[in-house]
Amino acid sequence: MHRFACLFAGVSALFAQNLTMSATAYEDRVLAAWYGQIAGALMGFEFEHKAAAVAPVERIPARFQTIPVDDDWYYEMVAVRGFEEYGVEMTAEQLGEQWKRNNAGSWGSSEQARLLLARGIKAPDTGHPRYNRLWFTIGPQFSADVYGMTAPAMPNLAAAIARRYGHVNGYAEGVDGAVFVAGMISLAFSENDSRRIVRGAARLIHPSSPYRQCLDLVIAMAERGAPPEEVANALEDRWRVEYPATNNAVANGGLVALSVWFGGGDFLRTVNLAFAASDFSDADCNAANAGAVVGAMRGMKGIPSGLVKRLGDRIQGGTMGGVELTPPVDESVTDLARRTARIGRQFIVAHGGKATADSLELKVQSPETQPAELFQLGDLMQWWNPEWRLLRAGVGGAGGGMRGLRGNTYLDGDVLATYPRDEVRGVVLTREAALGPKPRLIVEVGADGGRAWALDVHRDNDQALSTIVEAKGPGREWRTVEVDLSAAAGKRVTLRLIQRVLLGPERAPGNAYWRNLRLE
Numbered sequence: 001m002h003r004f005a006c007l008f009a010g011v012s013a014l015f016a017q018n019l020t021m022s023a024t025a026y027e028d029r030v031l032a033a034w035y036g037q038i039a040g041a042l043m044g045f046e047f048e049h050k051a052a053a054v055a056p057v058e059r060i061p062a063r064f065q066t067i068p069v070d071d072d073w074y075y076e077m078v079a080v081r082g083f084e085e086y087g088v089e090m091t092a093e094q095l096g097e098q099w100k101r102n103n104a105g106s107w108g109s110s111e112q113a114r115l116l117l118a119r120g121i122k123a124p125d126t127g128h129p130r131y132n133r134l135w136f137t138i139g140p141q142f143s144a145d146v147y148g149m150t151a152p153a154m155p156n157l158a159a160a161i162a163r164r165y166g167h168v169n170g171y172a173e174g175v176d177g178a179v180f181v182a183g184m185i186s187l188a189f190s191e192n193d194s195r196r197i198v199r200g201a202a203r204l205i206h207p208s209s210p211y212r213q214c215l216d217l218v219i220a221m222a223e224r225g226a227p228p229e230e231v232a233n234a235l236e237d238r239w240r241v242e243y244p245a246t247n248n249a250v251a252n253g254g255l256v257a258l259s260v261w262f263g264g265g266d267f268l269r270t271v272n273l274a275f276a277a278s279d280f281s282d283a284d285c286n287a288a289n290a291g292a293v294v295g296a297m298r299g300m301k302g303i304p305s306g307l308v309k310r311l312g313d314r315i316q317g318g319t320m321g322g323v324e325l326t327p328p329v330d331e332s333v334t335d336l337a338r339r340t341a342r343i344g345r346q347f348i349v350a351h352g353g354k355a356t357a358d359s360l361e362l363k364v365q366s367p368e369t370q371p372a373e374l375f376q377l378g379d380l381m382q383w384w385n386p387e388w389r390l391l392r393a394g395v396g397g398a399g400g401g402m403r404g405l406r407g408n409t410y411l412d413g414d415v416l417a418t419y420p421r422d423e424v425r426g427v428v429l430t431r432e433a434a435l436g437p438k439p440r441l442i443v444e445v446g447a448d449g450g451r452a453w454a455l456d457v458h459r460d461n462d463q464a465l466s467t468i469v470e471a472k473g474p475g476r477e478w479r480t481v482e483v484d485l486s487a488a489a490g491k492r493v494t495l496r497l498i499q500r501v502l503l504g505p506e507r508a509p510g511n512a513y514w515r516n517l518r519l520e
Contacts, residue, residue: 019153019190019362023341025299026189026360030149030344031337032295032303033185034073037145038315038333039307040271040291041072044284049246049402052283053275058268060310069317069329071106071139072288076146077315077329077336078104079165083150083343088350092167096123099168106321108247108400109134110143113169114323124167129375130383132169133410133417134400138247140166141177141256142285145292148185150344152296153362157351158186159204159370170249172375176211177249179204181289183367184260188296190364194270195222197293198261206372214239214254218261228262232277242421244405245397247282255281259290267294267303280402377409384416385517391428394421398511407501407511415446416514418499427499427512433519434492439485441495443517446478447471451510454500457483460493470507478513485519495519 042060047053082090082098096117099105105114112134113126121131129135144162151158159179166178183201191197199219205212214235221231235254243250255277263270274287294302315336318328345355354361377393390409396419397405407419409427418427445455452470456463464483471477485493497517501509 017364019364021152021189021360021362023356023358023360026152026344027337027341028299029152029189029296030341031334032298032300033145033149033292034295034333034337034340035300035303035308035311036267036291036293036295037072037288038067038311039267039303040274040287040289041070041284042067042311043271043307044275044287047275047281047283048285049280049282052277052279052281053272056268056272057275060307067311067315067333069315069320069325071110071320072142072285073145073315074320074325074329075099075104075110075139075143075169077331078102079143079146080336080339080343084339088150088343088346090165092124092164093122095165096126096168099123101326103323103326105169106323109137109139109174110169111321112399113139124164127167127170127175129171129377129380130411132171133408133412134245135171135375136174136243136249136395137170137245137400138174138177138249138252138282138285140168140170140175141181141249141253142288143169144178144182145185145289146340147178147182148188148292148296149340150347151182151186151351152189152344152348152360153186153364154347154351155183155186155200155204155367156365157347158182159367161347163370163373172373173209173211174249175373176205176209177253179370180211180215180253181256181292184289184293185296187367188293189362192265192297194260194263194265194293194297197297198257200367202257203367204370206369208372208374210239210242211250211253214250215257218254218257222258222261228258228273228277231258236278236281243395243397245395245401246280246405247285247401248395248397251278252282252286256286256289259286260293263290263294265294265297265302267291267298270294282401380409380411380416384411384414387433388429388431388517390416390418391430392421392425393418393427406509414515418512418514419510420499420501423501423509426501429497429514429517430495432492432494435485435488435490435519437489439489440520441483441485441518442480442520443497444478444480444515445469446476446513446515448476448510448513449474450508452503452507453510453512454503455481455512456496456498456500457481458496458498459485459488462487468503468507469512476513
């Protein structure tokens with residue numbers, strides 16, 4: 001089998017119809033998708049992780065005299081360079097190498113990917129929960145617009161591309177966001193109804209995914225006639241409990257879907273829905289994704305000319321979030337769109353379409369559901385200590401989005417970090433074990449500077465230990481805990497190690513850190 005076919009095996013070969021489009025129209029819509037995401041993000045920066053807008057926003061803030069480098073489009077620019085370097089058969093590992101060359105990765109899961117690449121970990125492992133503590137956040141979602149641009153009217157191809165390359169900086173529901181966004185933009189080349197675009201792109205994601213379940217909530221409420229603010233409140237109430245980080249993929253993806261659905265293909269209405277949808281969301285990224293969909297739908301005539309003129313035709317900058325970009329960026333948006341369209345033409349031809357100098361014949365795909373890609377935090381134990389089970393842990397939000405969110409559950413080498421999904425019930429590490437003649441449990445536990453948590457050890461129904469683990473200094477502090485289990489020597493027992501974080505106002509709650517957990 002040809003290598004390209006292997007890379008994208010499973011992409012649908014079933015086409016509903018052919019669509020003919022002039023080469024000029026395609027480039028126009030690609031250009032509009034670039035401008036749509038740039039304008040949407042710049043207009044939304046003042047609402048990022050802050051209170052939502054309550055009045056219409058129609059202008060780009062005056063402080064932006066040129067288009068700065070931002071992660072909403074920089075990682076897509078890096079992907080374009082990757083395609084130009086490696087061709088449309090590029091692997092995730094090769095895109096990771098392109099990230100290394102360009103020093104991509106300034107915040108959130110993308111920063112984690114950059115740090116992991118520097119340690120010698122290769123993509124797609126750089127996005128996997130085994131290594132990337134923020135795998136569930138929005139990085140792949142706002143990096144995926146370009147994959148829809150390069151697969152016009154081919155949402156299954158767009159979804160396959162987005163899944164593959166989204167693994168550079170995310171996994172599972174984090175990458176489901178990339179699939180959804182790429183699918184919407186792909187569909188926008190063949191659909192004029194924003195509601196059909198949302199429905200079709202949602203079908204690309206497996207129903208068992210939390211991301212799909214959030215989209216289903218949005219669609220069901222909207223179809224019943226609920227107004228945008230009611231839909232936004234409902235999805236945030238349901239999904240922010242699970243994903244409290246302001247840059248989580250699931251709830252923000254629902255807000256993108258809401259914006260496109262109710263925006264009806266009007267740019268200003270669409271991005272303003274993203275700005276107003278929710279307090280403390282990733283409003284700029286959401287508006288960027290939704291604005292790109294409008295651009296792909298309507299072309300440059302759909303982006304207000306005043307915004308385009310105000311933006312100019314140049315992206316410039318040498319750093320992003322304090323990270324020095326290699327090389328510094330100084331690129332024309334128009335030229336970037338031409339290069340993107342050139343890559344798109346290669347994908348079109350490789351997947352049964354035709355491309356001449358003047359026109360394109362696209363093979364229009366009907367969206368098909370991808371296999372499920374799921375991850376539970378308890379799955380981390382297969383790499384840390386498979387004899388134990390991890391229960392009731394939460395993804396938290398430390399290190400992503402709005403600062404100050406407590407806790408996160410992740411692996412860092414031989415260290416397991418935990419924070420409870422439910423602060424009342426706490427986190428549990430548990431196992432059944434047959435104890436020897438002189439049994440004891442040993443574990444090293446740590447806390448961050450100024451933080452504390454309680455460790456309770458239970459042997460069957462008896463509490464064998466309760467102790468406070470805290471760090472009074474500025475850095476992380478460790479201690480070794482030993483628990484005598486000789487009262488149950490020779491018996492088979494259930495052991496539970498419970499992390500509690502509600503310790504009263506005198507102690508600030510924080511992550512638990514665990515290593516070298518063993519029975520002797």
